[in-house]
Amino acid sequence: MAADRQLQIIDISQKLRPGVPVWPGDTEFAQAGTWQMGEGSPVNVSALTLSTHTGAHADAPLHYAEGAPDIASVDLSAYLGECLVVDARGCGELVRPEHLPDLQGAARVLFRTYDQFPHEAWDAQHSAIAPSTIEALAAQGVVLIGMDGPSLDPQDSKTMDAHLAVLAADMRVLEGLVLDGVAPGRYELIALPLPIVGGDASPVRAILRELPDA
Numbered sequence: 001m002a003a004d005r006q007l008q009i010i011d012i013s014q015k016l017r018p019g020v021p022v023w024p025g026d027t028e029f030a031q032a033g034t035w036q037m038g039e040g041s042p043v044n045v046s047a048l049t050l051s052t053h054t055g056a057h058a059d060a061p062l063h064y065a066e067g068a069p070d071i072a073s074v075d076l077s078a079y080l081g082e083c084l085v086v087d088a089r090g091c092g093e094l095v096r097p098e099h100l101p102d103l104q105g106a107a108r109v110l111f112r113t114y115d116q117f118p119h120e121a122w123d124a125q126h127s128a129i130a131p132s133t134i135e136a137l138a139a140q141g142v143v144l145i146g147m148d149g150p151s152l153d154p155q156d157s158k159t160m161d162a163h164l165a166v167l168a169a170d171m172r173v174l175e176g177l178v179l180d181g182v183a184p185g186r187y188e189l190i191a192l193p194l195p196i197v198g199g200d201a202s203p204v205r206a207i208l209r210e211l212p213d214a
């Protein structure tokens with residue numbers, strides 16, 4: 001019986017720290033001490049201020065549809081399981097259906113659009129996903145779409161067509177992933193949102209784990 005070798009874990013999350021790039025005008029990340037050890041307290045405790053869309057995060061349907069489920073209500077199964085990482089670098093402004101490879105039946109698809117993730121600066125020109133691509137994914141049974149960009153839609157979108165295509169297909173969304181150096185292929189995705197009641201999104205600790213040898 002071969003020893004169970006440790007399956008490689010790839011952390012695809014942004015570090016949450018002051019200055020982490022956020023959507024223009026959105027809440028900046030901040031962390032403040034509430035109690036400090038040595039000042040009459042036996043422990044250190046701090047408080048966080050951050051946008052629900054900070055770093056690697058999961059949008060709730062509530063983000064793009066009034067009255068739709070919040071992030072505490074979504075079923076967790078979409079955020080846990082086999083996924084396909086697709087190299088979508090060089091696709092231009094929109095990842096289109098013609099850019100899709102054979103999905104090999106994957107239920108979760110993550111798009112890499114950056115050569116190098118912009119950890120220190122907001123990228124207003126980030127790639128987005130064409131609504132027709134989302135419709136093509138849904139037609140193939142995809143339940144979750146993820147990407148390294150900060151939004152499925154272009155920054156200047158006022159109609160949020162990609163998010164509305166996700167709503168129509170009831171797909172789940174991950175944005176702000178860090179896919180630098182992740183080879184295209186199949187992995188196990190683990191990226192569970194926090195149960196924030198009323199939340200329009202939640203930061204996630206997103207990881208990929210190599211699949212055991214078939």
Ligand SMILES: Nc1ccccc1C(=O)C[C@H](N)C(=O)O
Pocket residue numbers: 022023026051053059063150151152153175
């Ligand atoms: N923080 C925001 C505030 C307003 C509008 C968009 C954002 C975004 O961060 C984009 C978002 N992640 C999205 O799901 O499109």
Ligand SMILES: [Zn+2]
Pocket residue numbers: 053057058059150151175201
């Ligand atoms: Zn978002």
Ligand SMILES: [Zn+2]
Pocket residue numbers: 059150151152153163173175
């Ligand atoms: Zn979004």
